[in-house]
Amino acid sequence: MTAPTTSRVQVKTAGQGMTFDHISMHFPDGTHAVDDVSFSIGPGEFVSVVGPSGCGKSTLLKMASGLLPATGGELTVDRGHLGYVFQDATLMPWRTVQQNVELLGELEGIPKKERKAAAKQAIELVGLGGFEDKYPGSLSGGMKMRCSLARVLTLKPGTFLFDEPFGALDEISRERLNDEVLDLFDKQQFAGLFITHSIQEAVFLSTRVLVMSARPGRIIGDYPIPFDYPRNPELRFSPEFAELCGRISESLREAHA
Amino acid sequence: MTPPEEMGPAVIAASVKNVPQPISGVATSGKSSELVMKIVPPVLVFILAILSWIGLHYGLSEEKAITVPLPWDVIEIGFLDTTNLQFILDGLWISAKAAIVGLAVTIVLGLAFAIAMSQAKWVENALLPYAVAMQTTPILALVPLIGVVIGFDFISRVIVVVLISVFPFINNALFGLLSAEKSQHDLLTLHDASRLTRLTKLQLPAALPAIFTGLRVAAVMAVVGAVVGDFFFTQGDSGLGQLISLDASQLQYERMYAEVILAMFLGIAAYLAVGFVERRAIGKWHSATRAGI
Numbered sequence: 001m002t003a004p005t006t007s008r009v010q011v012k013t014a015g016q017g018m019t020f021d022h023i024s025m026h027f028p029d030g031t032h033a034v035d036d037v038s039f040s041i042g043p044g045e046f047v048s049v050v051g052p053s054g055c056g057k058s059t060l061l062k063m064a065s066g067l068l069p070a071t072g073g074e075l076t077v078d079r080g081h082l083g084y085v086f087q088d089a090t091l092m093p094w095r096t097v098q099q100n101v102e103l104l105g106e107l108e109g110i111p112k113k114e115r116k117a118a119a120k121q122a123i124e125l126v127g128l129g130g131f132e133d134k135y136p137g138s139l140s141g142g143m144k145m146r147c148s149l150a151r152v153l154t155l156k157p158g159t160f161l162f163d164e165p166f167g168a169l170d171e172i173s174r175e176r177l178n179d180e181v182l183d184l185f186d187k188q189q190f191a192g193l194f195i196t197h198s199i200q201e202a203v204f205l206s207t208r209v210l211v212m213s214a215r216p217g218r219i220i221g222d223y224p225i226p227f228d229y230p231r232n233p234e235l236r237f238s239p240e241f242a243e244l245c246g247r248i249s250e251s252l253r254e255a256h257a
Numbered sequence: 258m259t260p261p262e263e264m265g266p267a268v269i270a271a272s273v274k275n276v277p278q279p280i281s282g283v284a285t286s287g288k289s290s291e292l293v294m295k296i297v298p299p300v301l302v303f304i305l306a307i308l309s310w311i312g313l314h315y316g317l318s319e320e321k322a323i324t325v326p327l328p329w330d331v332i333e334i335g336f337l338d339t340t341n342l343q344f345i346l347d348g349l350w351i352s353a354k355a356a357i358v359g360l361a362v363t364i365v366l367g368l369a370f371a372i373a374m375s376q377a378k379w380v381e382n383a384l385l386p387y388a389v390a391m392q393t394t395p396i397l398a399l400v401p402l403i404g405v406v407i408g409f410d411f412i413s414r415v416i417v418v419v420l421i422s423v424f425p426f427i428n429n430a431l432f433g434l435l436s437a438e439k440s441q442h443d444l445l446t447l448h449d450a451s452r453l454t455r456l457t458k459l460q461l462p463a464a465l466p467a468i469f470t471g472l473r474v475a476a477v478m479a480v481v482g483a484v485v486g487d488f489f490f491t492q493g494d495s496g497l498g499q500l501i502s503l504d505a506s507q508l509q510y511e512r513m514y515a516e517v518i519l520a521m522f523l524g525i526a527a528y529l530a531v532g533f534v535e536r537r538a539i540g541k542w543h544s545a546t547r548a549g550i
Binding site for chain 2: 066084087092106108135
């Protein structure tokens with residue numbers, strides 16, 4: 001019998017970034033998904049979380065966004081300025097690229113003129129210019145993800161949550177989108193929490209990589225990434241990069257044990 | 258900014274083109290042979306059906322053969338005789354009116370019920386068993402009863418049409434309203450969408466393909482309900498059903514066949530009309546619609 005912890009969960013609003021303070025998650029069915037996780041992310045920090053499947057990585061995002069309230073600990077995050085990038089592109093197939101990108105503005109009650117302009121800018125930024133009137137059904141997986149990214153960008157969030165967004169893409173599309181996320185991060189200095197299976201992706205993007213253990217998920221590795229921004233795609237072929245990936249991979253292997 | 262990765266499929270297609278085709282006599286003209294394969298079989302079946310019809314006429318004894326009039330007699334007496342044609346078209350119009358009005362009521366009522374059921378599980382639990390029960394009730398057997406209780410007017414015919422067409426519509430619409438993905442719902446939850454916003458921006462548009470599927474079935478059922486319901490009413494303005502019943506009893510078989518054929522065409526027209534509206538409404542984004550008729 002694992003009764004849910006009774007400690008109070010507070011959600012404070014605090015501008016950019018987020019703080020997890022001894023956060024845990026017990027599901028009603030008794031699953032202990034996340035155990036005593038603490039870390040914080042400030043502006044200009046990009047933190048990736050890697051870990052075995054089912055270790056509660058995605059649960060971290062759901063808790064941060066409020067989709068799933070944490071059952072223990074204290075979570076500080078500004079929900080008003082969150083950008084959530086889903087695992088699949090989550091586009092509405094009956095809306096064109098332009099209309100999809102405008103959706104969040106509509107939901108937030110932003111005036112039509114403003115949201116049209118914001119959408120146009122975001123579409124250009126992700127390289128989808130000229131595809132405004134296309135429907136998602138005619139786009140490739142990578143283009144759909146770009147559209148999804150543009151949709152989040154229209155609200156100019158100070159904090160980004162990425163839920164394995166490029167996991168389903170082919171290698172080339174994934175690397176290109178990584179370059180674009182890096183580019184955005186470099187320009188906008190948001191606070192980013194990125195969930196992924198790929199160690200290379202995590203190291204390439206992040207200022208810091210956290211390794212989570214198998215369920216109940218705990219932080220068992222914390223690796224600052226020393227490479228300067230802007231990062232070039234060639235970074236992936238450097239020996240330092242490979243060495244760091246190797247160390248994280250080893251730590252991940254322990255997580256499975 | 259890197260351009261979107263769209264060259265992938267094009268490159269593959271180009272390389273496939275250069276692969277030598279297997280030698281075969283049939284595959285020389287792909288497109289036109291495909292068209293022939295699409296048209297020839299149904300035409301052959303049609304000719305075969307007409308031939309069996311004629312064969313049946315000549316195969317029967319003389320007194321039975323009048324129940325299977327020859328096709329050209331049906332055309333000549335049923336459709337080319339202006340008095341008869343007027344008589345049939347009047348009936349057709351009465352049946353078509355009942356079907357159209359009934360279908361309109363089905364759409365409004367069915368959407369209201371489906372939306373109510375999609376908003377709360379308990380509403381679905383409360384109503385769905387009765388919707389199923391209604392569908393399994395032999396509505397047409399109750400037609401004389403409806404006539405006695407409500408009357409033999411237009412309104413009773415519309416009620417029969419609604420009773421017979423509303424369930425397949427509700428069923429499909431409800432399925433559609435519940436078909437939106439969890440992540441799409443999450444997206445709206447993140448932005449504090451109200452129930453109404455969720456309904457108009459997600460559930461209803463996501464349901465449109467299923468709603469049109471339900472509408473196709475409902476449209477055909479509406480015509481069946483209008484014609485067969487009328488057949489059992491035996492009173493009030495004579496639609497196709499009553500004309501069929503009347504002509505059969507008066508041995509006017511050529512006219513009766515013409516009426517049956519028109520009833521069939523009314524059903525086909527209803528089906529095609531829904532398909533036409535569907536393509537205009539959602540064909541741009543729902544690819545399965547483009548493939549079908």
